Amino acid sequence: MVKISDIEIGEFPLLLAPMEDVSDPPFRAVCKQNGADLMYTEFISSEGLIRHAEKSVQKLDIYDYERPIGIQIFGDKIESMREAASIAEEADPEIIDINYGCPVKKVACKGAGAGILLDLPKMQEMTAEIVKRVNKPVTVKTRLGWDDSTIKIQEVAHRLQDVGIHALSIHGRTRKQMYKGEANWEPIAEVKNDPGIHIPIFGNGDIDSPEKALEYRNKYGVDGIMIGRAAIGYPWIFNEIKHYMKTGEILEAPSLDERVRVAVQHLDFSIEWKGEKLGLFEMRRHYTNYFRGIQNFKPTRTTLVESESYQEVKETLLRIPDVYGEVMV
Known part of the structure; x- marks a missing residue:
């Protein structure tokens, strides 16, 4: 059984990725009904939260049927992220998640999201401050690096684990790749197989079929898989993957x-x-x-x-x- 702190999320959990303007309560509802084990909110601006911006505050809406659920925050200022984590905790999710992976220019080029991968000491300090600030378990979603020359995901994993995060989700692309090309899961496997890493490691990127999910589970040994774009308009993918992993049979497509x-x-x-x-x-x-x-x-x-x-x-x-x-x- 995979656990994040003391939260059980399944033998091989399938996670719904946090996607801006997609992973809202209506979408999460249909994904949960169709087999998602753990879901995250859309990412929420720390500056928006501490200023009580309506759009940011609305993203804190969570419902009991969604549990367990994580609220994801992003930002480039440590104090703002600390305060935002406290505000998010008041909404009573199971998990506080930090976005260190968003590749969008207006986020990453300001030092938030994937931008913080260019400043690992700051990333570690920010994470440590958030872990100290909240009582909920903290998780992180990130990418392999800023570009091919800055892939330091094993160092990232150790730094984050050292300051107390309880799980790490890794998208197998760099920031420079955005969503293009093929996701590279080899570095994710290296993190998972590192004897010094003992927190759950979830892989993310390009999982769009039950066959691929099983292949990647067996090949890369991750603790679970995070699914994003493949679930948009097709929430059935979670149960289809679970059924295939259990029986080796492909479920009939929804009528x-x-x-x-x-x-x-x-x-x-x-x-x-x-x-x-x-x-x-x-x-x-x-x-x-x-x-x-x-x-x-x-x-x-x-x-x-x-x-x-x-x-x-x-x-x-x-x-x-x-x-x-x-x-x-």
């Missing part, structure tokens, strides 16, 4: 009726949580994947992403099985 049911549930929660205008807007990124493989789906997708009426979107979704039948490929 069109099931895809519609989950998409409508997701939409309804999105509207409830964010209001109609924003809820409709932020659902648009999910429809392509919910209905991937349907022939001649473009006209329906256009209606879904252009409509500003909840009723129209919901009615369009509910008509999909009648319009397309079982034409999944």
Whole structure:
């Protein structure tokens, strides 16, 4: 059983990655129902939290059905991160997570996210201060390095473990790669196989099928896998991976009726949580994947992403099985 501190998260846990504008409560709800063992919030700006910015504070919303859950924070100022960690702890998650991996320019080039990989002493000091500040276990998500010439992930792991983090998730790309190219899991395996590392190590990057999840578990020996983009519009991937690892069989893909049911549930929660205008807007990124493989789906997708009426979107979704039948490929 893998544990983060005293929190049991499964024999081989599948984690939902924190994704900006994706990993909100509505999305987390459908992922949890479909097998995610541990989930994280979208990353939350430490400066936004300490200034009580509405968008940042709203991201602290968590629900009992999501547990265990981690709240992820990011920032470049140690004192702000300390204060933000305290604010996040008041929302009562199981875990406080630190983002040392975001590659986006406006984050990384200010020394936050993956930017802190260029200053490992500061990274260690910031982490130590957060660990001392909160009572919840602290975890970290990071990347291999800033670029190929700065891959020091084993040193990073030791520094972070030394100051008290309870688990480390590693995305197998550098900041320079962004999300391009193939994720390199060899350095992740080196961290996991380091005899001096005793915290759980989770691998992240390019896991998009049950077969690949099993292959990477066996090849790289990680304690669990974090899944990001492959879950967008396809929360079934978690249970599909679990079933394949247990039986060696591929689960039948969700039916069109099931895809519609989950998409409508997701939409309804999105509207409830964010209001109609924003809820409709932020659902648009999910429809392509919910209905991937349907022939001649473009006209329906256009209606879904252009409509500003909840009723129209919901009615369009509910008509999909009648319009397309079982034409999944």
